[in-house]
Amino acid sequence: MDILFLREPKYLLPHLPVLRSAHVIAVDLETTGLDPHLSSIRLIQLAVEGMPVLVVDAPAFLREAEGLALLREVFQGEGIKVFQNAKFDLQFLIPLSIYPRPVFDTMLAARLLYEPGMPRSVSLAAVADYYLGETLNKQEQRGDWAAQTLTPAQIEYAARDAAILLRLRHALISRIMEAGVGKAAEIEFACVRAVAEMEFHGIYLDTPMWRTLAERTSAARDAALESLYAYTGKPTVQTTLFGEEKVMGFNLDSNPYVLTLLHRNGISVQSTSASDLYPYRAHPLAQALTAYRKAQKSLSAILEPIAAAVHPATGRLHPHYGQIAAFTGRMSCGTPNIQQIPRDPAFRACFCAPQSRCLVIADYSQIELRVAAQISGDSRMITAYREGEDLHRVTASLMTGKPVGQVTKQERQAAKAVNFGLIYGMGAVGLQQYARQTYGVEMTAEQAGLFRSRFFTAYRGIASWHQRLKDYPSKEGRTLTGRRFAFTETPSLPLLSNSPVQGTAADIIKKALGHLSHQLEGADTWIVGVVHDEILLECPAEKAPETAALLKETMEKAANGILPMVPSVVEAKISASWAEK
DNA sequence: ACGTACAGCGCG
DNA sequence: AAAGCGCGCTGTACGT
Numbered sequence: 001m002d003i004l005f006l007r008e009p010k011y012l013l014p015h016l017p018v019l020r021s022a023h024v025i026a027v028d029l030e031t032t033g034l035d036p037h038l039s040s041i042r043l044i045q046l047a048v049e050g051m052p053v054l055v056v057d058a059p060a061f062l063r064e065a066e067g068l069a070l071l072r073e074v075f076q077g078e079g080i081k082v083f084q085n086a087k088f089d090l091q092f093l094i095p096l097s098i099y100p101r102p103v104f105d106t107m108l109a110a111r112l113l114y115e116p117g118m119p120r121s122v123s124l125a126a127v128a129d130y131y132l133g134e135t136l137n138k139q140e141q142r143g144d145w146a147a148q149t150l151t152p153a154q155i156e157y158a159a160r161d162a163a164i165l166l167r168l169r170h171a172l173i174s175r176i177m178e179a180g181v182g183k184a185a186e187i188e189f190a191c192v193r194a195v196a197e198m199e200f201h202g203i204y205l206d207t208p209m210w211r212t213l214a215e216r217t218s219a220a221r222d223a224a225l226e227s228l229y230a231y232t233g234k235p236t237v238q239t240t241l242f243g244e245e246k247v248m249g250f251n252l253d254s255n256p257y258v259l260t261l262l263h264r265n266g267i268s269v270q271s272t273s274a275s276d277l278y279p280y281r282a283h284p285l286a287q288a289l290t291a292y293r294k295a296q297k298s299l300s301a302i303l304e305p306i307a308a309a310v311h312p313a314t315g316r317l318h319p320h321y322g323q324i325a326a327f328t329g330r331m332s333c334g335t336p337n338i339q340q341i342p343r344d345p346a347f348r349a350c351f352c353a354p355q356s357r358c359l360v361i362a363d364y365s366q367i368e369l370r371v372a373a374q375i376s377g378d379s380r381m382i383t384a385y386r387e388g389e390d391l392h393r394v395t396a397s398l399m400t401g402k403p404v405g406q407v408t409k410q411e412r413q414a415a416k417a418v419n420f421g422l423i424y425g426m427g428a429v430g431l432q433q434y435a436r437q438t439y440g441v442e443m444t445a446e447q448a449g450l451f452r453s454r455f456f457t458a459y460r461g462i463a464s465w466h467q468r469l470k471d472y473p474s475k476e477g478r479t480l481t482g483r484r485f486a487f488t489e490t491p492s493l494p495l496l497s498n499s500p501v502q503g504t505a506a507d508i509i510k511k512a513l514g515h516l517s518h519q520l521e522g523a524d525t526w527i528v529g530v531v532h533d534e535i536l537l538e539c540p541a542e543k544a545p546e547t548a549a550l551l552k553e554t555m556e557k558a559a560n561g562i563l564p565m566v567p568s569v570v571e572a573k574i575s576a577s578w579a580e581k
Numbered sequence: 582a583c584g585t586a587c588a589g590c591g592c593g
Numbered sequence: 594a595a596a597g598c599g600c601g602c603t604g605t606a607c608g609t
Contacts, residue, residue: 254605
């Protein structure tokens with residue numbers, strides 16, 4: 001492997017024509033740390049077939065305007081840029097206004113190809129070993145990338161990582177084609193810059209408002225604790241030798257303890273869960289316990305961690321997104337997870353935009369039901385959506401025998417539970433509980449069973465789709481774009497029916513994100529959040545109307561491309577915060 | 582001292 | 594035969 005270490009911009013010049021016209025460039029960065037807001041690029045490695053690996057001394061290049069200009073030119077070419085975990089590298093390039101495109105990501109490819117039996121790790125070492133049979137020395141002393149002078153060994157390792165990406169891409173391409181996941185791969189590769197930008201820009205939080213909410217919640221928890229003392233007795237606070245206060249005698253976070261407490265007070269539940277407690281909702285102990293849990297959970301899982309996660313340099317939250325995390329292809333979010341912020345406006349109002357900017361928020365309307373209509377081919381559902389009908393009303397009308405116009409709000413609400421539950425093979429008992437818990441709708445077991453049979457009589461396509469899944473149970477599933485997932489044990493009907501639907505919905509929003517990041521390139525408009533079927537943008541206030549129109553159109557177009565039989569609807573709104581309208 | 586499993590609950 | 598699914602996060606319980 002030939003390596004050229006470039007200490008000054010002028011040494012890059014002779015290679016510029018090759019780089020600009022290369023069909024494939026493998027890129028890797030070495031950085032002084034993992035946080036793009038606190039660390040910087042130390043090396044940029046560029047590998048092109050038939051050329052020595054170029055290792056660019058980034059600080060030396062970026063000191064001069066010419067160096068930055070040259071780097072931009074390299075990345076501006078139409079050639080495919082190969083990365084391992086592009087999300088990371090792209091974030092470090094954003095401050096340089098460099099947006100490489102198109103991208104091939106070997107890590108995403110490996111995730112996409114994953115099947116049971118493969119190594120779970122998608123690190124460069126694991127992927128190179130599995131697909132190329134090449135062993136990378138693992139804990140090689142990569143040393144300190146922040147050091148002023150790098151050792152020759154460091155430069156060689158850096159170059160090797162870039163060089164191997166070229167071979168890895170070749171190996172992965174044939175596997176991608178064999179697996180029939182080419183279309184899904186394209187969607188993922190186009191989406192990765194949206195994810196990188198989303199993590200980089202983060203989301204703004206009104207911290208004072210958040211702290212006020214935390215204090216209110218803390219007071220509510222203490223009030224609930226006071227009422228609980230009537231049952232538990234006052235806690236005896238013991239001060240340990242180290243001066244820590246330790247509450248003795250009871251622990252309300254321990255379920256075994258809570259269960260005995262409930263039993264002692266005539267609440268004979270099997271578990272301490274909210275659903276078991278529901279029949280005792282009039283009991284003051286159950287009420288106090290529920291109130292305590294809600295407040296305590298909010299504080300420990302949401303309010304405190306998020307307050308602590310505000311970034312010292314940007315003052316914003318920078319959640320991490322797992323682009324292919326759920327086995328269905330859905331994204332996950334963590335540290336902190338903003339995909340599980342309560343819908344309560346008190347929480348969501350804190351997610352807003354800074355001075356002179358605003359949020360543009362859009363979500364797909366009933367995307368999973370539309371996907372299910374497409375996958376099953378159910379003609380009644382397809383017709384309803386084509387005619388712009390409200391499917392929940394249609395189902396309510398089918399359940400009650402009433403004309404669509406006479407369906408009450410309550411009936412529509414119940415139909416919502418019926419639609420979402422029964423599509424995935426929920427049983428009558430499950431439906432009854434689900435309707436109560438999720439939609440506050442009461443129905444008897446008999447009613448639930450009746451709804452169930454009426455539902456499958458009305459939606460024959462759903463019934464036959466379920467029948468097909470049962471008759472031909474497969475160990476692997478696919479979304480409409482070809483994304484593949486393998487089931488470990490014999491999958492249940494709920495899993496067989498839900499996963500391709502959930503996965504196809506993920507394909508759709510990822511396709512939209514890819515288009516979006518391309519269209520928003522260099523603009524002062526950022527993707528700040530994604531919550532499964534919802535996209536949050538932040539833009540200058542005066543750009544909001546055009547941004548809303550762009551967002552709506554991009555999302556609808558993505559869905560319509562993947563669901564040829566079923567039109568999709570996106571509602572986009574301009575708003576000061578994430579709280580409901 | 583650490584890692585993993587589970588319950589419970591927030592979101593879609 | 595019977596069955597909604599997918600996540601992340603917290604604290605407890607239990608393993609090494």
